[in-house]
Amino acid sequence: QSALTQPASVSGSPGQSITISCTGTRSDVGSYNLVSWYQQHPGKAPKLIIYEATQRPSGVSSRFSGSKSGNTASLTISGLQAEDEADYYCSSYAKSDTVLFGGGTKLTVL
């Protein structure tokens, strides 16, 4: 299977909101609510910030929210802060019991 499609980069100013898309197919994102989002700072391990498309783990800021429509999932970060500058990855369960990741999106806080 091919990787999920994410924009290579997005940017925003402090206080603004940004949205990162994650596009798959009917064999993965479109058929299951098993989409997760990860934040990764340079040199660090990824951190789970959204699971099951819309759920936030305990301890994750409410500024992070997830949604899904058809074959596309989205991550929205509101009230952008300097510390949000990082790489963001989506993942999805796919038919035939595999996991696909997106190529990653670099978020720059201007």
Place this chain on the structure above:
Amino acid sequence: EVQVLESGGGLVQPGGSLRLSCAASGFTFSTSPMNWVRQAPGKGLEWVSTISSGGPTYYADSVKGRFTISRDNSKNTLWLQMNGLRAEDTAVYYCAKGRMNGPFGDFDYWGQGTLVTVSS
């Protein structure tokens, strides 16, 4: 506190073998699905393998037939046996605990990773 700690990475020649280990603590290992995810230098994340709490295993096509995931619940330890290594297997390998019992991509705790370099 949940902790997962990988070890066993290093430099290996093409065609060689390596065994990664992951020591887990702070959660009920025996009932938790465990996973390996890798990241090539400067690249994105790639799922490698999952082992459910009951033992079923799942692999990415890129490693199927070459890598074997296993676990010992009495030792709270996860392994990844890697055979027939190729240059494209060069990556940081992360051990990650899963939330739900299967290859669902919901990894809630990650280790710091161990670097595997395949080169002559």
